Amino acid sequence: MNNGSDKISRTTVKTPLGDLTVQCNPKGLQWALFDKEQEFTKAINNDPDAQRWLNAAVTQLQDYFAGTRFAFDIPLVPHGTVFQHQVWGSLIDIPYGSTCSYGDIAVRLSNPRAVRAVGAANGRNPVSIIVPCHRVIGRSGALTGYAGGLDRKAWLLAHEHNMLSARGVRR
Known part of the structure; x- marks a missing residue:
């Protein structure tokens, strides 16, 4: 779970629980959080590798909410100790x-x-x-x-x- 690059892609996923904002970098998923509608400090450059992980994360989350996904297999790269x-x-x-x-x-x-x-x-x-x-x-x-x-x-x-x-x- 390493952080990776500054190149990011971000989107908002509509869920039954409200909007879930998802952000990826070229190495995988950095975060997926509810209620993240405030302004972000980093610009989105829509890096192709980050976008690939973002598309995978969105699909997997949609599948989860549809009741057809029970586990996730996207690489995780969140910041943390x-x-x-x-x-x-x-x-x-x-x-x-x-x-x-x-x-x-x-x-x-x-x-x-x-x-x-x-x-x-x-x-x-x-x-x-x-x-x-x-x-x-x-x-x-x-x-x-x-x-x-x-x-x-x-x-x-x-x-x-x-x-x-x-x-x-x-x-």
Whole structure:
């Protein structure tokens, strides 16, 4: 998950949850975030390699919302610390339609006391949906924090549950 070049391509994907702004560089997906309508400081130069990843990201997100994609396979290059990248890597391992707690992730990272740090890294995930931070819930099973809003988190979890149920899969 390396950052890459300043050459970028960006677009907005219409989703059932509102606009999702997606940005790629020639190495892959940098971020996908809701509510990113403010002015951006970097100009878009629509680099052909970045555009290729952007097209792939848009298609994969559309497939996810259509209920035909259960995993993503686009290269990720978000900005973050080593620890954040470790947490985001653990999020990718949470199966579609499943949930786990911040504590579960801390244990997976061999640092069971890092629950709050895991929560902070989860909250800074710049790649919504594709890095499924919405699948992380509180230890009690309650929905907790989601940068896109708890209504969106609840919708995403219900969407995944419904898509699995429609295929006869139980979790």
